Amino acid sequence: MTTEKITIEPVTRIEGHAKVTIHMNEEGNVDHAYFHVNEFRGFEKFCEGRMVFEMPQITPRICGICPVSHHLAAAKAGDIIMGVEPPPTANILRELMHMGQIIQSHGMHFFELAGPDLILGFDADPAIRNVVGLIGANPELTIRAIELRKFGQDIIYQVGGRRIHPNFAVPGGVNHAFTPEKRDHILSGIDEALETTQIGIQLIKDWADANIEDIEKFAVFHTGYFGLVTPENSLELYDGDIRLVDRDGSQLENFSAQNYLDIIAEHVEDWSYLKFPYYKKMGWPDGVYRVGPLGRLNIADKIGTPLAQEEFEVYHQINDGKPVNHTLYYHYARLIEILFAIERVRELLDEPELLGKDILNKKFGFKGEGVGVIEAPRGTLLHHYWAKPNGQLERVNLIVSTGHNNWAMSEAVDSVAKTYVKGPNVEEGMLNRVEAAIRAYDPCLSCSTHAIGQMPIKVDVIDASGQVIQTITRD
Amino acid sequence: MSKPTVASDWLCGCAGCHMSLLDIDERILQLVELVDLRATPITDLKEPDKEGVTVGILEGGINNTANEEVAKRMRERCKILVALGDCAVFGGVPAMRNFFGAESALKRAYIEAESNDTEGKIPSSPELAEMTRVHALHEVVPVDLFIPGCPPNADVIFYALSELAQGRIPEIKDDKLHWH
Numbered sequence: 001m002t003t004e005k006i007t008i009e010p011v012t013r014i015e016g017h018a019k020v021t022i023h024m025n026e027e028g029n030v031d032h033a034y035f036h037v038n039e040f041r042g043f044e045k046f047c048e049g050r051m052v053f054e055m056p057q058i059t060p061r062i063c064g065i066c067p068v069s070h071h072l073a074a075a076k077a078g079d080i081i082m083g084v085e086p087p088p089t090a091n092i093l094r095e096l097m098h099m100g101q102i103i104q105s106h107g108m109h110f111f112e113l114a115g116p117d118l119i120l121g122f123d124a125d126p127a128i129r130n131v132v133g134l135i136g137a138n139p140e141l142t143i144r145a146i147e148l149r150k151f152g153q154d155i156i157y158q159v160g161g162r163r164i165h166p167n168f169a170v171p172g173g174v175n176h177a178f179t180p181e182k183r184d185h186i187l188s189g190i191d192e193a194l195e196t197t198q199i200g201i202q203l204i205k206d207w208a209d210a211n212i213e214d215i216e217k218f219a220v221f222h223t224g225y226f227g228l229v230t231p232e233n234s235l236e237l238y239d240g241d242i243r244l245v246d247r248d249g250s251q252l253e254n255f256s257a258q259n260y261l262d263i264i265a266e267h268v269e270d271w272s273y274l275k276f277p278y279y280k281k282m283g284w285p286d287g288v289y290r291v292g293p294l295g296r297l298n299i300a301d302k303i304g305t306p307l308a309q310e311e312f313e314v315y316h317q318i319n320d321g322k323p324v325n326h327t328l329y330y331h332y333a334r335l336i337e338i339l340f341a342i343e344r345v346r347e348l349l350d351e352p353e354l355l356g357k358d359i360l361n362k363k364f365g366f367k368g369e370g371v372g373v374i375e376a377p378r379g380t381l382l383h384h385y386w387a388k389p390n391g392q393l394e395r396v397n398l399i400v401s402t403g404h405n406n407w408a409m410s411e412a413v414d415s416v417a418k419t420y421v422k423g424p425n426v427e428e429g430m431l432n433r434v435e436a437a438i439r440a441y442d443p444c445l446s447c448s449t450h451a452i453g454q455m456p457i458k459v460d461v462i463d464a465s466g467q468v469i470q471t472i473t474r475d
Numbered sequence: 476m477s478k479p480t481v482a483s484d485w486l487c488g489c490a491g492c493h494m495s496l497l498d499i500d501e502r503i504l505q506l507v508e509l510v511d512l513r514a515t516p517i518t519d520l521k522e523p524d525k526e527g528v529t530v531g532i533l534e535g536g537i538n539n540t541a542n543e544e545v546a547k548r549m550r551e552r553c554k555i556l557v558a559l560g561d562c563a564v565f566g567g568v569p570a571m572r573n574f575f576g577a578e579s580a581l582k583r584a585y586i587e588a589e590s591n592d593t594e595g596k597i598p599s600s601p602e603l604a605e606m607t608r609v610h611a612l613h614e615v616v617p618v619d620l621f622i623p624g625c626p627p628n629a630d631v632i633f634y635a636l637s638e639l640a641q642g643r644i645p646e647i648k649d650d651k652l653h654w655h
Contacts, residue, residue, distance in 0.1 A: 012519050015490050017541070021602060036602045038541055041487060042580025044588060046571040061568040064491020064626060108497070112517065130518035132507050143501060150500045163498055164491045164626050265592040268585050271600040275585070284592065384589070397589050432519070444490075 006426060011435050013113040013130070015065050016445020020413055020434055028423030035413040035438065037274035037406075037445050047396045052078050052387050053171055059383065060165045062400070063444055065108075067165050068101035068156060069376035069401075073383040076239075078171030080258075080370025081387050084363060089356035090173035093159055095238040096348045097168065098374065100155025102237060102341040103193065105377035106293070106334045107152060109442045110200055111145030114331060117436050118207050123429035144196040148338075151193045155345065158182040173360035183349050190346055194307070197338045201311060204332050211328075217419055219327035219412035219437050222247035224279060224289030225298035226404060228375050229254075233301040235308070235340060237375040243299045244279060244289060249323045252279065257373035260382055266399070274445070276406045277399060288407040291379025292441060293333035295404075298323035303336070305343035311336045327412050330440045376401045378444050402443045412437040479529035479640050482522075483515040483559075484549060486542040487569050487609060488535025491626040492560035493517070498629035506633070509640040523552040530639050532557045536566045537615050538577075541604035550616040555639060558612040559632070561625040568625075570609040577606035622647050 009019035022033040043062055050058060055074035060067030072094055079086060086094070112131045120129050120137060128136070135142045153163045159178065160166025168174050208215055224247065228240040244253040244263070255263055266275040267284045279287030289295070297316075303309045315336060318324045324333070348354065372383040379401035386395040416437040421430045485493060493516060499506065506512075513528055514520035523531060531553025537543050550556055561567040572580050586595040612618050622635055631651050638645035645651075 010516075010521060012521065013517060015516075017485075019602070034602070036600070038602070038604050039487070039539060040577075040581065040584065040606060041538065041569045042572045042575070042577070042584060045575050045580035045583040048575075058568060061489050061491070061625070064489040064494045067489070067491065112497075116519075126519040130512075131503075132512055132518070135504065135507065143504075146501055146503065149497070153498060163629075164494055261589055264590065266588070266590045267592055268595050268598065270596070270598050271602055273598050273603060275591070277590070395589075399590055 004423070006421070006431070008431050008434060011438055013116070013435070014439055014443050014445070015063070016443065018438065018443070018445055020417075020438075022417050022421060022434070024423050030414075030417045030421050033414045033417035033421075033434065034271055035410045037272045039445065040273040044396045044398055047393060050393055052081050052385060052391045052393060055383070055385065055393070056169050057165075057167060062398075064164055065444055066101060066105055066376050066378070066401075068097055068160075069374055069381050070383070071166060072098055072169055073372040073374045073376075073381050075169035075171060075372065076374065077370045077372030077383045077385050080372070081367055081385060082171045083365030083367040084172040084361050086173040087356070087358045087361055088353045089177070090169075090359045090361075091239075092348055092351050092354055093174050093178055093359070094169055096345060097156055097159040097166070098238055099341040099345045099348065100152045100159065102152070102377055103155070103338055103345075104149045104152025106338045106341070107145065107148040107197075109377075110204075110331060110334055110338075111141070111148070113442070114436075114439050115145070117432070117439070118204070118331070122432050122436060126428060126432070129432070141199070144199065148193055148196045151189045154189070155186055158186055170360070172362055172364070175360070177357050177359050178355055180355060183354065186345065187349055190342060193342050194339070197335060197342060201332070201335045201339070204335060208328075208332065215326050215328045218433075219415045219440075220325055221408075221411055221415065222325055223408055224252065224287070225295040225323055226289040226291050227296040227299050227380050228373065229299060230304070233299075235296055235300040235303045235312075235337070237296075237337075237341070237344075239374070242373070242380060245299050245323065247323065247325070249298065249321070252281075257371045257382060260371060260384075260399070264399075266403070272406070274406045275403055277404050278407070285407060289404065290408045291401060291404040292330065292377075293337050294324060294330045295379060296375065297333045297336065303340055305340050305347070307343055308336055308340035311339060327408075327437060327440045330442070334442070378402050378442055379404050400444075402441070402445065405441045405443065409438055409441050409443060412440070478509065478511045479642075480511045480513050480524065481515075481530045481532065481636070482513045482524070482528045482549065482553065483532035483534070484545055485516055486533055486535030486545060486563070486612075487538035488560060488562040488567070490516075490534070492534040492563075495624075495626035495629050496632050499633045500629075502633055506636060509637065523549055525552070527552050527554065529553070530555050530557060530636075532559050533563050533612055534559045536562045536570060536609050536611055537607070538569060538572070538609040539604035539606050543607070543615060546612060546616050555619045555644070556616065557620045557622060557635070557639075558618045559622050560627055561623055563612040564621050564623045565611045566609050570611075573609050577608070581606065620644060620647070623652070628653065
């Protein structure tokens with residue numbers, strides 16, 4: 001029986017607004033903990049009636065951390081609706097911009113959002129457990145982290161003219177060509193970015209060695225895994241088919257994003273504005289799966305760039321070749337993806353067609369319906385539009401990266417609360433671990449509720465009659 | 476003399492204005508010399524200090540009861556309230572919802588969406604905020620400084636914060652009003 005409730009609000013060092021409620025029983029143990037996503041905006045509704053070519057400008061406003069993902073998913077949906085294949089140069093530039101975003105988003109998350117828990121400790125004073133505290137503890141690393149994020153943001157700027165909410169991709173291609181000066185400018189930052197990422201990888205490996213007991217009891221559970229792959233089942237972030245594997249890594253599906261409605265569905269719970277996608281054939285909740293860095297490395301057989309592949313081989317041995325199901329290894333997987341993204345930047349800058357002037361295909365053949373897909377930093381992003389022949393949208397359906405991880409984050413919150421939160425005197429550090437379970441997934445709640453924006457943490461302790469008897473906020 | 480304190484939060488926005496704040500890059504080291512960063516989405520304090528802060532910054536408009544509470548608390552606890560970015564200044568892109576109303580947007584997302592299973596319903600737990608019309612910040616609480624932009628440029632944000640830290644109210648006009 002629930003005797004008290006702890007509320008953590010807001011959950012900090014994540015994007016958006018959430019809160020956690022922890023319901024305690026009479027013995028002072030956790031009965032159940034919930035992860036509530038507490039905001040809804042309604043892009044799917046208010047984009048009705050807009051023109052298809054406006055969507056790459058409107059939908060980035062779903063999320064300022066990964067606007068490039070929405071920008072490109074919207075443009076890709078537009079390509080299909082208008083029945084037009086972008087020229088090779090346009091695809092190179094779009095992917096280049098996307099790699100910039102993976103680098104900045106992952107880099108910021110590891111060093112500036114999650115880093116304080118790992119470097120300063122879960123139990124560090126909350127007043128300094130943040131990026132400013134990191135500046136004090138390790139200024140050299142913090143400056144490197146700032147530079148890594150800047151490197152990624154600058155790629156977006158060089159390609160698309162703005163660091164946040166660029167105006168670049170359009171149905172059929174992109175709106176301006178690249179230059180040798182910009183190429184050389186980006187190339188000059190690659191070595192340092194790789195070095196910083198390798199420092200991060202060493203840091204997480206050392207941390208994992210020292211904290212292996214925690215890793216093995218911190219939200220470890222089975223799910224399926226889901227994301228884009230190349231035709232050879234290599235890691236893919238920009239374009240491809242979607243692969244779904246089961247908890248043991250066996251393939252369940254490999255399908256075109258155009259058919260996603262046949263494969264997955266979304267479940268709604270009363271206590272969250274964030275929906276819960278699942279694999280239809282297995283049903284709710286048996287068909288839940290995870291996306292994002294851990295999900296992507298678990299569906300991939302290999303990575304197509306040398307440094308990332310070398311690290312992937314180490315990752316792959318964590319669970320003897322089976323999917324890695326430890327929530328805290330998301331951090332390691334995220335860093336391996338940064339390595340890949342930086343190496344991919346170098347490959348793309350080396351493409352002979354990078355500087356081509358043929359950047360927009362205008363031979364439209366109207367199709368009317370299309371699904372744009374991309375691997376956003378946090379997982380698979382789907383934009384599905386239905387348009388009238390004049391290009392005006394009639395309906396819009398969005399399934400956003402963080403949503404796919406909703407069941408997993410809820411499970412992680414419940415599991416970590418049960419493992420670490422003990423009454424009657426609940427300590428702040430216990431609650432920070434619950435938040436850290438959410439943080440590992442790097443949720444983007446604005447994205448996921450397109451829809452959501454708020455993920456704060458406040459903990460209320462509620463007695464059996466429903467009275468709040470204790471509220472813990474980190475204040 | 477103690478440093479001026481700054482708290483911030485995001486409401487009905489996209490986090491892009493806070494990202495643009497981080498786009499000041501290494502100048503963040505100068506900023507933390509000038510001001511003491513208190514409760515923000517990237518630090519672990521949960522709300523602005525009860526004793527008050529010098530500058531409160533809010534990104535995003537107000538589209539539900541939780542946003543409204545956060546805005547009012549920030550107003551009560553800060554000397555100077557800054558509306559950062561288009562959503563806070565005039566409602567921005569999310570205010571397009573006002574053409575349809577919150578109810579029809581909720582119905583579209585949780586009941587009608589093609590990917591929903593047959594058990595779609597509008598979430599309604601008492602733990603969740605209630606949706607309202609989308610408002611600009613100044614429609615709900617008095618605002619002292621408006622910084623428009625989607626997002627405002629990092630240089631403009633740095634300029635504004637540096638001025639505020641030194642006790643001056645910056646003027647956001649002319650070259651400070653550019654969109655890139």
